[in-house]
Amino acid sequence: MTLLLELAFAHIRGRARQTLVAGLGVALGVGFSIAMAALMQGSQDDFVRQLVDSMPHVEITDELRAPAPQPADAAYDAVAYSGLRTSEDLRGILNPTAVMAALEAWVPGTVAPGLRSRALARNAGREAGISILGVEPDREVRVSSVAGDFVFGSFAELAAGGNNVVVGDGLGTLLGAQYGDTIELVASTGQVRSFRISGVFHTGVTARDEGEVYLSLTNAQILAGRPDAVNDIRIRLDDPAAAPGVALRAEALIGYKAVSWQEANEAILEALNVRNVIMYTVVAAILLVAGFGIFNIVSTITFEKSRDIAILKSLGFASADMRRLFLVEGLFIGALGSVLGWAVGYGLCLALGFIRIDIPELGDATSLPLTWSVWHYAISSALAITSAAVAGYLPARRAAALNPVDIIRGAT
Amino acid sequence: MTALIEARNLVRTLPATVPVTLVRDVSLSVEPGEFVALTGPSGSGKSSLLYLLGLLDRPTSGSLSIAGHETGDLDERDRSRLRLSTIGFVFQFHFLLPEFTVRENIEIPMRRLGRLSRPAMRRRAGELLESLGLAGQFDKRPDQLSGGQRQRVAVARALANDPPLILADEPTGSLDSKNSLQVFDILRGLSRDEGKTIVAVTHDLDLAARMDRKLDLVDGRLVADTATAGVAVT
Numbered sequence: 326m327t328l329l330l331e332l333a334f335a336h337i338r339g340r341a342r343q344t345l346v347a348g349l350g351v352a353l354g355v356g357f358s359i360a361m362a363a364l365m366q367g368s369q370d371d372f373v374r375q376l377v378d379s380m381p382h383v384e385i386t387d388e389l390r391a392p393a394p395q396p397a398d399a400a401y402d403a404v405a406y407s408g409l410r411t412s413e414d415l416r417g418i419l420n421p422t423a424v425m426a427a428l429e430a431w432v433p434g435t436v437a438p439g440l441r442s443r444a445l446a447r448n449a450g451r452e453a454g455i456s457i458l459g460v461e462p463d464r465e466v467r468v469s470s471v472a473g474d475f476v477f478g479s480f481a482e483l484a485a486g487g488n489n490v491v492v493g494d495g496l497g498t499l500l501g502a503q504y505g506d507t508i509e510l511v512a513s514t515g516q517v518r519s520f521r522i523s524g525v526f527h528t529g530v531t532a533r534d535e536g537e538v539y540l541s542l543t544n545a546q547i548l549a550g551r552p553d554a555v556n557d558i559r560i561r562l563d564d565p566a567a568a569p570g571v572a573l574r575a576e577a578l579i580g581y582k583a584v585s586w587q588e589a590n591e592a593i594l595e596a597l598n599v600r601n602v603i604m605y606t607v608v609a610a611i612l613l614v615a616g617f618g619i620f621n622i623v624s625t626i627t628f629e630k631s632r633d634i635a636i637l638k639s640l641g642f643a644s645a646d647m648r649r650l651f652l653v654e655g656l657f658i659g660a661l662g663s664v665l666g667w668a669v670g671y672g673l674c675l676a677l678g679f680i681r682i683d684i685p686e687l688g689d690a691t692s693l694p695l696t697w698s699v700w701h702y703a704i705s706s707a708l709a710i711t712s713a714a715v716a717g718y719l720p721a722r723r724a725a726a727l728n729p730v731d732i733i734r735g736a737t
Numbered sequence: 738m739t740a741l742i743e744a745r746n747l748v749r750t751l752p753a754t755v756p757v758t759l760v761r762d763v764s765l766s767v768e769p770g771e772f773v774a775l776t777g778p779s780g781s782g783k784s785s786l787l788y789l790l791g792l793l794d795r796p797t798s799g800s801l802s803i804a805g806h807e808t809g810d811l812d813e814r815d816r817s818r819l820r821l822s823t824i825g826f827v828f829q830f831h832f833l834l835p836e837f838t839v840r841e842n843i844e845i846p847m848r849r850l851g852r853l854s855r856p857a858m859r860r861r862a863g864e865l866l867e868s869l870g871l872a873g874q875f876d877k878r879p880d881q882l883s884g885g886q887r888q889r890v891a892v893a894r895a896l897a898n899d900p901p902l903i904l905a906d907e908p909t910g911s912l913d914s915k916n917s918l919q920v921f922d923i924l925r926g927l928s929r930d931e932g933k934t935i936v937a938v939t940h941d942l943d944l945a946a947r948m949d950r951k952l953d954l955v956d957g958r959l960v961a962d963t964a965t966a967g968v969a970v971t
């Protein structure tokens with residue numbers, strides 16, 4: 326094998342400049358792939374991180390995944406129902422205290438109970454439809470991303486007792502109410518109560534800032550007329566990636582529907598996957614083009630060295646040896662290009678890291694989201710090497726098929 | 738003693754709209770140690786026959802056994818292997834690899850065969866070159882040598898794996914008379930002193946007369962098989 330390597334190297338050395346050009350073609354392909362992958366992955370990670378931060382990792386509601394089995398179903402085979410829907414159980418999650426305890430026993434993270442209900446917020450003749458979430462403040466702080474988004478006050482204000490409410494700044498604007506003002510909340514039961522705005526948050530998500538309101542769990546239960554009810558248990562895990570497993574186990578354990586953030590965002594995650602597939606398709610196309618350069622050189626060498634091929638065969642080298650020889654030459658150029666490409670990719674990522682994006686509306690200047698991963702290097706190299714193998718194999722096959730007699734006869 | 742080359746009714750026809758027959762029904766047997774001249778007019782099929790005997794080409798029909806191996810059933814790989822260990826080719830042109838030194842060129846077939854250790858290959862290459870009067874040229878590249886020297890390197894390369902059979906196609910065809918004689922003497926010595934079997938195509942009837950045996954080809958057909966220089970044909 327070292328003999329074949331020496332032969333291959335001798336051929337390539339004779340075409341040093343062309344080899345370098347083809348290698349650079351591969352290097353640029355690999356380099357840009359790495360930079361592109363870093364950017365794509367960076368923005369994806371950024372996006373997913375925000376997604377994961379802004380919502381519970383697992384959310385258990387008082388819904389059931391499938392409608393309850395109907396008595397007639399069990400009794401008669403021929404009976405079939407269509408259009409069945411799960412009923413909303415006004416009692417919420419049954420026996421919430423026991424359920425909470427059961428979850429906390431093993432869930433690696435924080436579990437927070439809540440009661441979600443629809444209501445109307447009123448102030449000075451203005452109205453807005455809102456979603457009320459009754460929470461236990463000390464747990465909520467550890468589960469909700471809103472905890473970090475307070476402009477005034479905090480969740481702790483809800484724990485202080487009394488009629489306190491936490492609203493988004495958007496709702497405040499809609500109602501013309503400010504921190505410290507008192508607004509009225511009208512429950513779907515018709516019950517009206519007044520609450521003092523003791524916290525204001527700004528998440529940046531308009532739907533939340535304008536439509537989400539936090540009360541203490543007790544106040545929310547009283548307002549909704551559902552004492553002791555809990556219909557929304559949220560879990561924040563130490564490791565967000567573990568969410569599907571936890572959701573599965575929780576659902577099996579307590580029977581209610583438990584949705585991981587991955588399941589809730591299936592469509593988005595699917596779209597991200599499609600984006601990655603598209604990216605790697607483009608990368609493969611770029612490297613295929615780079616492969617043409619390799620094909621070109623190896624092809625040239627096989628023509629230029631057909632006499633050497635003939636003599637090597639006459640000495641006792643087999644066709645397979647010749648195929649291997651030129652395949653090695655293609656692979657060598659691909660590998661050379663790959664290694665150069667790593668440097669190019671690394672350099673590009675460094676350069677991209679210096680770029681500042683300064684959009685005043687979005688606040689502080691940020692740099693481009695870049696994720697470094699050895700996989701980007703490995704995948705683009707693997708694609709480059711594959712492309713090089715194909716590009717080398719085609720002329721190698723031709724070289725292997727050369728009939729030495731034709732060449733030796735033709736030599737003068 | 739079994740024949741080194743045993744050819745029976747060899748035919749080589751090139752398939753075409755009008756098929757061209759290069760070798761017609763050639764049967765011959767060559768014993769170990771024979772120094773055989775293959776002569777005939779230009780285009781009579783001498784090279785074609787040599788390519789068949791050297792397993793570079795396959796006969797259209799007929800059978801061929803080399804050093805006791807029936808070659809008809811061998812695949813390309815086995816034929817290459819047999820060629821590597823059993824046959825040394827010398828062509829009219831040296832065909833040395835230009836990127837490698839003289840010694841490296843000679844080591845290539847040895848390395849492909851892989852029978853010797855690297856130091857032993859190196860030693861053998863040196864000995865071969867010295868015996869062919871090329872001492873001191875080891876590390877030169879082929880383009881730094883004269884035509885006669887290059888052809889002698891080509892002979893050394895053919896001998897690298899110590900094959901019993903040397904096939905030479907006009908080995909002196911591109912050399913002046915002094916160098917021709919030198920290469921001829923080398924072949925003569927290989928046959929006489931080392932028992933190599935040599936089949937050499939030549940146009941030079943004087944040289945042919947100094948070999949053991951002369952085969953005449955005309956139009957692809959073996960028309961004469963004569964013992965020369967008083968050595969009996971077996």
Ligand SMILES: Nc1ncnc2c1ncn2[C@@H]1O[C@H](COP(=O)(O)OP(=O)(O)O)[C@@H](O)[C@H]1O
Pocket residue numbers: 734751757758759777778779780781782783784785786
């Ligand atoms: N590929 C080919 N196509 C057609 N004719 C060929 C081909 N190769 C060789 N020939 C012909 O076959 C004959 C024998 O060739 P060759 O064996 O080289 O003869 P020699 O070596 O005795 O001069 C010649 O007439 C040559 O022109």
Ligand SMILES: [Mg+2]
Pocket residue numbers: 783784785906
């Ligand atoms: Mg000829």
